[in-house]
Amino acid sequence: MSSRFDRELTIRQLRALAAVQKHRSVTAAANQLHLTQPAVTLQLRNLQELAGLPLIQRTGDGMLLTEAGREVLALCERVEAAIADCGTSLEMMAGRTAGRVSMGAVSTAKYFVPFAISGFSKLHPNIDIKLTIGNRQETIEALRGYELDFAIMGRPPMGIDMDVHLIGDHPHVIIAPTAHPLARKSHLALADLAGETFLMREPGSGTRGLMENLFETAGVRPKIGMAMSSNETIKQAVIAGLGIAFISAHTVATELDERRLVTLNVDGLPIVRQWFVLSRKDKVLMPPARAMLEFLSAKGAQFLPRTHGRIRLTRPSRRAGRR
Known part of the structure; x- marks a missing residue:
């Protein structure tokens, strides 16, 4: 049962339960969700089958949740909160004001990369940056495995189609x-x-x-x-x-x-030699990563020792x- 619950649970089922709990009526829940009454009833029946326990009971005060129903409702609230947070994050990322960037650097670059990150963070304080330091071979492997949005290193690796931006000597x-x-x-x-x-x-x-x-x-x-x-x-x-x-x-x-x-x-x-910031041509960069790549390309040289x-x-x- 637990395996099916994990695998087949849907947001539509959770929202049907939440609407019934709010209105104590399948008909009112259907109106809120812009669905037919049979459609809501089907969602609730499928959810209850997955849970393996009764989730709703009929009373003189309308349809109320059982203890198991309240447990599933708590899950619904957490899922809705996570979806709302994700939507906010995506909106912020689209505006380049927040999000995450995963960058790599060869170990020799650690003498200037933190200063470049600091300069970028002053302009974009809500963007989280994960920096991975390794030697050249380790950094190439991380690029090859799509683990990084981009990397700072010297000579571009062979065998990977890269976008290459010069930083400086x-x-x-x-x-x-x-x-x-x-x-x-x-x-x-x-x-x-x-x-x-x-x-x-x-x-x-x-x-x-x-x-x-x-x-x-x-x-x-x-x-x-x-x-x-x-x-x-x-x-x-x-x-x-x-x-x-x-x-x-x-x-x-x-x-x-x-x-x-x-x-x-x-x-x-x-x-x-030269320092470059490199990204895979086939790696899709989110706006925050694109913003940092452009920052390093334009201003990275000023952070070199x-x-x-x-x-x-x-x-x-x-x-x-x-x-």
Whole structure:
């Protein structure tokens, strides 16, 4: 019985019960619902069959609900309230004033994404935003599975048809402790770093992939120390003297300002990629998500960490597009 009740219960049946309870009459209930009396009687009969208990009793004062009927009526009231709340939410979403947005970002982007969310929330305080942080591979899988409305990352993934909106430049550098002997060198080649221990991100990280491509192209095999899943851990390990690291300049802006880290003056660096906000072309975006996507496309660059003056250039940087 319970299984049928869950599966076959309808809002029409609940509304027929509520109307009879209000008017104590099937005829009056039918008038309220703009139905015929037999139609209301059929709805009530089907509902009572699903419940497996009598829901209505005839009295001298009209039709009254039994204890079981009052229990079902309470369900009706909760359902009507939920429907009203949903209708209000849909109206607000249509006007871009409220709703939910599910966005993702690669872990390197967490140094500016919260500020962008704050900027958007000041304009749209009633829109709830769920932010999921992961490495590049995890974020791609979330996009592939339609879990996200959009994501902030670098190079767009292969094999997924995406709408791509540029946010701004994303430089990558090699960092070292302030007192590192190579920090005083004005010109370094990648080959000069062959004897250094590199701390690097975990497999699946976009930063790691970029570093591996950089050294492979130069024909240099770096000495790899520890692999870590956190930029914060890598920064602290470099500060502690455990090695040097290839990393996003946006993750170390504060440490460079405070002179706890320095960038090595390596020919061809920084490598400049770009930040994009990406959404699947076949993903239907509700107005709140569309509003945030447009906000990030238009104003996202202003939330990027400032690296001007903190990175030394030896020659024009490499710029990596959407390869």
